[in-house]
Amino acid sequence: MDVTGQDFHRLLPSLLESIADAQFVAIDLEFSGISNQQKSRPRAPKQYAGGKTSLQDRYDDERSAAEKYQVLQIGITCVGESLNRGLYVLRPYNFNLNPFPNEKMNIQRDVTLQGRAMQFLYRHNFCLEDSLSSGVYYLSRAEEAEERQIEAQLRDKNEGPSVQLEADDTVSWEFMHRVQHEVMTWKRRPTKTPEFLNIAPIGHGLPPYLDRGLNSFQRLLVHQYVRTEHPDLITTSRQGFIQITARDQRQQDAEKQYRTKIFEERVARQVGLRWLIEAMHGGDLSAIDPASFAPANGTKKDAVISKFDDVRNQLQGHSTVLVGHNLFLDLIYLYACFFGHLPDRVEDFQRIIHDLFPRIIDTKYLATHDNPGMAALNLEQLDRMLHPQAQPVIELHPGHTKYAVDSDSTHEAGFDSFMTARLLLRSSVSIEASGKYIDELPSPVEVAFFTPPEGEGDDLIDFKDASAQLEVIGRTSSESSSPPSSGVATTRTTFSYVTKFDLLGDLSDEVDPFTLRPRIPSAQVKSKTEPEPETDNETGRRLPAWESDFWKVYGNKLQVNGTMEGVCDLGSWPQ
Numbered sequence: 001m002d003v004t005g006q007d008f009h010r011l012l013p014s015l016l017e018s019i020a021d022a023q024f025v026a027i028d029l030e031f032s033g034i035s036n037q038q039k040s041r042p043r044a045p046k047q048y049a050g051g052k053t054s055l056q057d058r059y060d061d062e063r064s065a066a067e068k069y070q071v072l073q074i075g076i077t078c079v080g081e082s083l084n085r086g087l088y089v090l091r092p093y094n095f096n097l098n099p100f101p102n103e104k105m106n107i108q109r110d111v112t113l114q115g116r117a118m119q120f121l122y123r124h125n126f127c128l129e130d131s132l133s134s135g136v137y138y139l140s141r142a143e144e145a146e147e148r149q150i151e152a153q154l155r156d157k158n159e160g161p162s163v164q165l166e167a168d169d170t171v172s173w174e175f176m177h178r179v180q181h182e183v184m185t186w187k188r189r190p191t192k193t194p195e196f197l198n199i200a201p202i203g204h205g206l207p208p209y210l211d212r213g214l215n216s217f218q219r220l221l222v223h224q225y226v227r228t229e230h231p232d233l234i235t236t237s238r239q240g241f242i243q244i245t246a247r248d249q250r251q252q253d254a255e256k257q258y259r260t261k262i263f264e265e266r267v268a269r270q271v272g273l274r275w276l277i278e279a280m281h282g283g284d285l286s287a288i289d290p291a292s293f294a295p296a297n298g299t300k301k302d303a304v305i306s307k308f309d310d311v312r313n314q315l316q317g318h319s320t321v322l323v324g325h326n327l328f329l330d331l332i333y334l335y336a337c338f339f340g341h342l343p344d345r346v347e348d349f350q351r352i353i354h355d356l357f358p359r360i361i362d363t364k365y366l367a368t369h370d371n372p373g374m375a376a377l378n379l380e381q382l383d384r385m386l387h388p389q390a391q392p393v394i395e396l397h398p399g400h401t402k403y404a405v406d407s408d409s410t411h412e413a414g415f416d417s418f419m420t421a422r423l424l425l426r427s428s429v430s431i432e433a434s435g436k437y438i439d440e441l442p443s444p445v446e447v448a449f450f451t452p453p454e455g456e457g458d459d460l461i462d463f464k465d466a467s468a469q470l471e472v473i474g475r476t477s478s479e480s481s482s483p484p485s486s487g488v489a490t491t492r493t494t495f496s497y498v499t500k501f502d503l504l505g506d507l508s509d510e511v512d513p514f515t516l517r518p519r520i521p522s523a524q525v526k527s528k529t530e531p532e533p534e535t536d537n538e539t540g541r542r543l544p545a546w547e548s549d550f551w552k553v554y555g556n557k558l559q560v561n562g563t564m565e566g567v568c569d570l571g572s573w574p575q
Contacts, residue, residue, distance in 0.1 A: 001400045002094050002414070004134040008272060010293055013308050018091050019279045020314045022078035023543070024321035024361070026424065028416035029330045030121060032099070033069035033114030035061040055565045059346040062329055066336040068112050070099045072121070072131055075413030076276065077421040086541065087393035090421055091400045094414025095273055098135030102270055106150040107143050124411035137272035142340030144267060151263055155256075163220055172221065178202075179222055183230065183244065200241035213240025265292065277338045281356045282317040319357055321546065325379045325420045327362040328558040328568050346568070354556070354571040359546065363423045365559040365567065370431070375561060380410050383419040386426040391541050394422055425543060428554070432544045547575050 003011055019025060077092040099111045118128070139147070165172050179199055186197040199222050201212055214222070222242045226235045234252065236243045268287050278285060294304035324330050331353055336342055339356075343349050353360070367382050368374045374382070396404055403418050410416070544550040555573040560566060 001092065001402060002096075003136065004096070005098060005136045005272075006134060008095075008136045009269060012275065012288070013290070013293060013304070013311065015093070015276060016279050016285070016308075016315065017311050018078040018093075019076075019276065019320060020311050021080050022091075022320060023081050023088075024079050024323050024421075024424070025280055026075075026077040026079065026323040026417045026421035027330065027334075028075040028324065028413045028420060029071050029333055030073040030126065030411065030413050031065075031069050031117060031333055032072050033065060033112060033117045034329075035065035036116075052562055052564045055560060055563045055568060056346045058560060058563050059332070059349060062332045063336075063342045063349075066333045066342065069114060069117070069333075070111055071097055071333050071337040072099065072128070073097060073126065073413040074273065075415065075417030077414070077417040079421050079425070081543075087395050088425055088543075089395050089397050090418060091397045092403055092414050092418040092421075093400075094402075094412060096131040096135040097273060098131055098137050100132070101139070101143075102137060102266070104266055105139075105147060105270055106154070107147050109143070121411070126412070137270050138274050138338065139267070139270045139272065140274065140336075140338050140340050144271065147267060147270075155259070163217075163224060165221075172217070175218060176221060176225065179225060183226070183233075186244070187230075187233075195245065197244040198238070198241045199244065214242065265289070268292075274338045277334070279315045280322060281319045282315060285312050285315060288312070319359065321359040321361065322357045323361045323363065323420060323424050325363045325416070325423065326559065327360065327364070328560045331360075331558070350568065350570050358556075358571075358574045359551075360556050360558070360570055361424060361551075361554065362558045363420055363427065365557045366431070366554050367423065367427050368559060369554065369557075375559075379416060379419055379423065382427075383423055386423065386430075389426045389430065392425050392429050392543065394425060428544055428550070429542070431554075432548075432550050 003015070008015075074095050074097065075092065076095070077090055080089045080091075081087075082089055099109065101107055101109055113128075165176070182197060182199065186194075199214070201214060201218075219237060219242060223235050226233050226244060232247050233244050234247050236245070264287065268289065271287075275285065275288060277283075288308075290305045290308040291301070294301045294308075332342065332349070335349075335353070343352065363379075363382075367377075377385070403415055551573045556570040558568040558570065560568050
């Protein structure tokens with residue numbers, strides 16, 4: 001599902017509910033630029049054994065890039081489990097981000113585009129114009145703090161700058177003498193009218209001065225004079241002049257309250273996509289006003305607000321399991337984009353990320369830990385390799401059918417997050433069925449990657465012959481448009497497809513395209529109210545439980561190829 005800036009606020013409640021109900025959330029990010037420093041980094045043999053950099057050096061390179069470039073697109077796939085149906089339901093979302101803040105905001109943001117990165121995105125159908133015209137806004141925590149500081153300074157005129165006139169500035173002295181005379185004359189007026197005094201240039205509003213008003217320096221002088229000499233008065237900037245009125249504390253408090261309300265609403269909308277990131281790690285969502293997207297009145301409004309409060313309470317203080325592919329880079333950009341300045345030391349970065357997301361899974365590490373020969377495969381290739389695997393059963397939510405039939409959507413963030421979710425489900429089920437929780441890397445000869453014990457997992461992929469799989473994946477799309485063979489019977493069952501929608505092109509007239517079963521007379525169709533049988537939950541059918549020993553081996557470890565360490569360990573997996 002594509003979510004635009006125009007739709008985001010309206011869809012925010014359902015987006016948060018999808019995160020709250022998800023067993024895990026898979027993400028993918030696309031950037032306006034990436035690091036290219038490591039290619040030119042001088043290599044000292046003692047520091048870079050085998051031509052590899054240290055994890056700290058790699059982090060330094062990526063941190064510099066993340067603070068220079070922007071996240072232009074983010075994909076989020078929320079994965080829930082239907083226990084009674086024995087399958088997983090995926091809800092993929094694709095968001096283009098608007099790199100520029102709303103023009104009503106005080107903060108500014110420099111946007112940098114790297115030619116190579118933008119050409120790559122363009123080749124994969126990314127349109128920068130879409131981000132600028134209909135992208136979702138965002139505001140990092142650091143930017144929000146800066147915005148609030150600027151707003152406070154603008155509101156509190158008592159903290160305004162103090163200006164001293166030069167003795168020879170006769171024009172300004174003459175202007176201020178006139179202002180003093182007009183203010184004192186107005187305060188001594190015998191009646192309460194007029195209720196205001198306008199300070200403007202002499203002749204303002206008359207030809208030939210119709211378009212001439214006070215300049216910025218003159219405005220500053222008037223504000224300063226009234227603030228210091230007449231605290232019982234207040235000044236308000238108008239088009240071309242300053243208006244002075246008597247201070248009405250109740251009215252002033254009401255106006256301040258109104259301005260605060262408008263400001264908070266503006267900030268909440270600019271925070272935008274960061275609300276989803278906050279929701280994922282159990283952050284503070286109290287600033288979201290459910291009345292802003294609820295019906296105007298009536299019982300429906302109360303129901304929407306009540307439901308939203310339930311979702312917010314469900315998310316508060318609860319971190320989702322975060323999943324990504326080659327996640328080290330994405331997490332660096334994610335933090336810079338939605339939180340703020342990245343720490344200098346990679347150890348501090350590891351600690352911060354672990355505090356935010358105690359459970360993180362890198363599918364690159366999961367797929368390659370027990371078989372380094374898979375390290376050369378990208379996300380698309382790994383997804384295709386596991387494509388024929390029957391278990392677990394994966395289904396797209398009916399409202400998220402954009403990727404129902406695999407199309408040329410690779411490197412669209414939403415589709416990549418969708419592939420990442422599928423990869424986690426299929427690979428973890430296969431590895432657990434093999435019974436091999438391998439914490440130390442053995443030799444390739446000793447490992448039968450994704451091979452279940454004899455007699456178990458007959459519908460899982462056997463990766464013993466990895467070289468044959470690699471050869472199939474290396475073919476071009478023109479040579480083979482179908483997923484690589486799994487080495488089992490070629491008859492395709494409904495489980496051989498990514499989703500039930502993928503089967504539509506192969507169906508005969510005797511098959512119902514929605515149930516994927518032979519057509520039968522309507523009189524024989526079971527009622528929808530009849531309960532579905534409970535599904536067998538044995539190993540090889542379901543994702544390993546988060547509390548299992550499986551994730552002590554594969555969780556919280558990020559694959560970082562090209563470094564001496566090879567892995568960025570985020571810390572222990574919570575039980």
